[in-house]
Amino acid sequence: MTVHSHPRVSMRSVQALLLALLLSAALPAAAQRAPAARTAPPSSPSRAGSRLSSAPDPRLGLRGAPGAVPGLPARPAAARKEDEEFQIEVSGLWVEEAYNQEAGVLQQTVRGAAGEDGWTVEVEQEWPILSERHQLSLEVEAGGDGVEAVGAGYRLLVLGGDDEPLTLSPGIAVEYPMDSGDVEFQALLPLAVQVAENWTANALGAVNLTVEEEEKREWFAGGSLFWRARPYANLIVEAVYTRGDSPFPGDGQVESAYVLPGVQVAVPVGGLHLVPGVGVPVGFGPSRGRAGVMLYLSTEVGFGR
Numbered sequence: 001m002t003v004h005s006h007p008r009v010s011m012r013s014v015q016a017l018l019l020a021l022l023l024s025a026a027l028p029a030a031a032q033r034a035p036a037a038r039t040a041p042p043s044s045p046s047r048a049g050s051r052l053s054s055a056p057d058p059r060l061g062l063r064g065a066p067g068a069v070p071g072l073p074a075r076p077a078a079a080r081k082e083d084e085e086f087q088i089e090v091s092g093l094w095v096e097e098a099y100n101q102e103a104g105v106l107q108q109t110v111r112g113a114a115g116e117d118g119w120t121v122e123v124e125q126e127w128p129i130l131s132e133r134h135q136l137s138l139e140v141e142a143g144g145d146g147v148e149a150v151g152a153g154y155r156l157l158v159l160g161g162d163d164e165p166l167t168l169s170p171g172i173a174v175e176y177p178m179d180s181g182d183v184e185f186q187a188l189l190p191l192a193v194q195v196a197e198n199w200t201a202n203a204l205g206a207v208n209l210t211v212e213e214e215e216k217r218e219w220f221a222g223g224s225l226f227w228r229a230r231p232y233a234n235l236i237v238e239a240v241y242t243r244g245d246s247p248f249p250g251d252g253q254v255e256s257a258y259v260l261p262g263v264q265v266a267v268p269v270g271g272l273h274l275v276p277g278v279g280v281p282v283g284f285g286p287s288r289g290r291a292g293v294m295l296y297l298s299t300e301v302g303f304g305r
Helices: 011-031 077-085
Strands: 105-114 118-129 133-144 145-154 166-168 171-175 184-196 201-208 216-231 233-243 253-267 268-269 272-279 293-303
Touching: 133 171, 184 216, 233 272, 253 293
Parallel strands: none
Antiparallel strands: 105 118, 105 293, 118 133, 133 145, 145 171, 166 184, 171 184, 184 201, 201 216, 216 233, 233 253, 253 272, 268 272, 272 293
């Protein structure tokens, strides 16, 4: 995943970005009906934290039901069952998380950013290769002038994974910008830490090397904190710093820094669970006075089963 930029938000930019996101969301739904937010057996905790357990717990009441505290009404059984069967997972807006896709599940993600200088949309697919250990990603970026770049990447899970407190998955990527034709290579190191139940922290460092007449290096560093406030909702705060390229293409910044509060919600649509999200990048330091809007949409489709 790459990061881009734009300064004053125009209504036409936002409308175009919303239309692109809606059209992209229709593709996986038409292809196959499958859950978008990953599910797992009730005994398996999700990436964002442990699932609720139906085992008796003396702290929760005589029957161990969450919320069954003496003197207070217990949560309905249907609501408890839904909590046990479904939990939204961690997926970054700008800061890529370290979790690879599990075998047999394709994730399709659309990210859009709009600012003063226009808008950009990135469509990405993440394919597991035989297992969760190996992952291939394919990416297309588009803006007001059409397709701007295509790319591919590979990540190797070297530590952790689902349900683990620490996950590390270094990767490499290559991107081909359509305008310049200069091939860009990227090395990235994403790290995820489950700091507490329902709380996950992510860190990402990346360096880009552009092959042209003179080598050009770009740096990206970011961090994020996810709180699963509800089984179907994540509250997010991300912070990013770039040198050599801005998260918003076209603003001409050599150095940039943004903080991005956001939210993601899993929404069932037919046989799919779509996960839309929104964030508001606010500049600080070298980007002080700049702002924009970030839109997110993902779904997952099973294959080869």
